[in-house]
Amino acid sequence: MIEFQHVHKSFGGAAAVQDLSLKIPKGEFTVLIGGSGSGKSTTLKMINRLVEHDSGRILFQGEEIRSFKPEDIRRRMGYAIQSIGLFPHWTVEKNIATVPELLGWPAARIRDRVTELLELLDLAPATYRSRYPHQLSGGQQQRVGVARALAVDPEVLLMDEPFGALDPVTRSTLQKEMLRIHKTSGKTIVLVTHDIDEALSLATRIVLLQDGQIVQAGSPTELLTHPANDFVTDFVGRSDIGIKLLGLATVASHTRRGETATGDALPAHTSLREALSTFVARACDRLPVVDEHGQALGVLHFADLWHRAA
Ligand SMILES: Nc1ncnc2c1ncn2[C@@H]1O[C@H](COP(=O)(O)OP(=O)(O)OP(=O)(O)O)[C@@H](O)[C@H]1O
Numbered sequence: 495m496i497e498f499q500h501v502h503k504s505f506g507g508a509a510a511v512q513d514l515s516l517k518i519p520k521g522e523f524t525v526l527i528g529g530s531g532s533g534k535s536t537t538l539k540m541i542n543r544l545v546e547h548d549s550g551r552i553l554f555q556g557e558e559i560r561s562f563k564p565e566d567i568r569r570r571m572g573y574a575i576q577s578i579g580l581f582p583h584w585t586v587e588k589n590i591a592t593v594p595e596l597l598g599w600p601a602a603r604i605r606d607r608v609t610e611l612l613e614l615l616d617l618a619p620a621t622y623r624s625r626y627p628h629q630l631s632g633g634q635q636q637r638v639g640v641a642r643a644l645a646v647d648p649e650v651l652l653m654d655e656p657f658g659a660l661d662p663v664t665r666s667t668l669q670k671e672m673l674r675i676h677k678t679s680g681k682t683i684v685l686v687t688h689d690i691d692e693a694l695s696l697a698t699r700i701v702l703l704q705d706g707q708i709v710q711a712g713s714p715t716e717l718l719t720h721p722a723n724d725f726v727t728d729f730v731g732r733s734d735i736g737i738k739l740l741g742l743a744t745v746a747s748h749t750r751r752g753e754t755a756t757g758d759a760l761p762a763h764t765s766l767r768e769a770l771s772t773f774v775a776r777a778c779d780r781l782p783v784v785d786e787h788g789q790a791l792g793v794l795h796f797a798d799l800w801h802r803a804a
Contacts, residue, residue, distance in 0.1 A: 495520040495682050496541060496650070501550035503536055503706075510536040511706040514550070523676050523683045525693040527729075528703035534686040537703070538652055541684065542571045554650075568593060572643030576655035580627040580635060580642075586612070587623040590642045597646060611641040615671065633664035640668070644675070653685040657692070669696060690730055694718075694738055702726060714742055736800075741767035745794050749783045753793035759784040762791055766799055773799075 496518040503511040511533045518524050526534040539545040540552055543559060552559040559567070580589045587608050594604045612619040615637040627635055636656060643651055653672075657665045673696060676683055687693055693700050694714045701711045710722040718739050721727040731738060746762035759782040760769055772781060779796035 495555060496684070497551075497553040498537075498540075499551040499553070501540065501547050501552060503533075503540060503545065503547050509706050511540070511547075514706070514708060516701060516708065516711065518682065518684060520682050521680045523685070523696055523698045524701060525697035525699070526684065526686045526701050526703060527688060527690065527693045528709075529688065532703040533706035534688075534703055535654055536706075538654055538684060538686050541650070542567050542573055542652055544573075565596070569597060569646050570648050571650040571652055572645070572648040574636075574639045574643035574651070574653045574656045576658040580638060582627050585624050585626060586617075586630070586638050589627070589638060590645055592642060593646050607645060608641075611644055614644075614675070615641050617641075631664075633660055633668065636660060636664075636668060637671075640672075649682060651681050651683045653683065655686055655688075658687075665692075672696060691738075691741075694730075694741060702729060715739070718742075737767055737770070740770055740799065741765050745769050745783055746791075748798050749792040749794050750798070751792040754790065755780045755782040755793045757782060759790070760794065762786065769794055770799055 498514050498516040501511060501514045502509065514533075514537065526537055528534050536545055540547045541554075541559070543562075543564060546560075554562065554567075554570075562570075581592075587605075590608050590611055591604045594607060599607075608623060609619045612622055617634060617637055622630070622634070622638075627638070630638065640653075640656060643653070657668050660668070669692060672683070672685075675681070676696075685696060697714055699711060700714055700717050702709045702717070704725060710717060710726050712720070717726060717730055718735050721730065727735075743766045744762065745760050745764045745766060748766060749762065757776070757778070760772060762783055762785050764772075769781065773779065773796050781794045783791045783794050785791045
């Protein structure tokens, strides 16, 4: 759906992105990750032409990105950023309605869409639609930023550190919401982060950048189990690669069905990483597992964690 072919971008003679070639297929959740100054934001912004590339080609659905009108790009690609950029003197409703209004949607359609988006992001419409940004918490502002990016149901969602500067609980909640939105909408999402745990939990594909070049692109499991070099190993966390692998699998896939055990049960969608923590905290080697309806599913054995995790 989006393809970079040998793309270069320099600022004042210093290369920010060099010879970057990358395919982003439709429906993928691609996470661009790397250290500070590695070229993540520049790469993202070249997709919606906030930054123009110097050379090479960037294709969107087979056509050079420069051939699209900026307003078409704005309609087809939602954009959410860490600093949100909500207009302070506009209500939540008006902020979310920015692009629909630019596109001349009728007022009733805009109102319905705002209601739908606020509900999607767990902000009660009656309470929040007429508030101003300063009357919201940081997490709520981020949600409004995401709602605004989704307003005209774009084919692509571009997100630059959208959950930066949030406390871990809010961050984790919003990450889960993004996973749900991705799962239900099948949207193509490109997200920038410097947080490897965020990348591992969200991405279907991780693209690790260093000095404006791709060091490795692959699934979270590939990066953890087949790192291209020492830089990748260090970046993904040399000392806790095993724990991170456990974070990629759920209890459901490791449960011995039909067995029974006593004690508080784990929901089947719990990650094996959390399960390991529960085993240690409870000093036990078996945990009962329940499905999403709270019905007994089986038992997770401590021995099965490492046995089958990779
Ligand atoms: N508008 C600009 N003018 C000049 N230099 C820029 C500009 N934007 C980015 N750069 C430079 O390009 C390089 C890559 O920047 P970029 O913002 O893409 O990195 P990043 O990986 O997103 O970093 P961070 O995680 O710190 O946000 C950096 O050296 C940066 O200083």
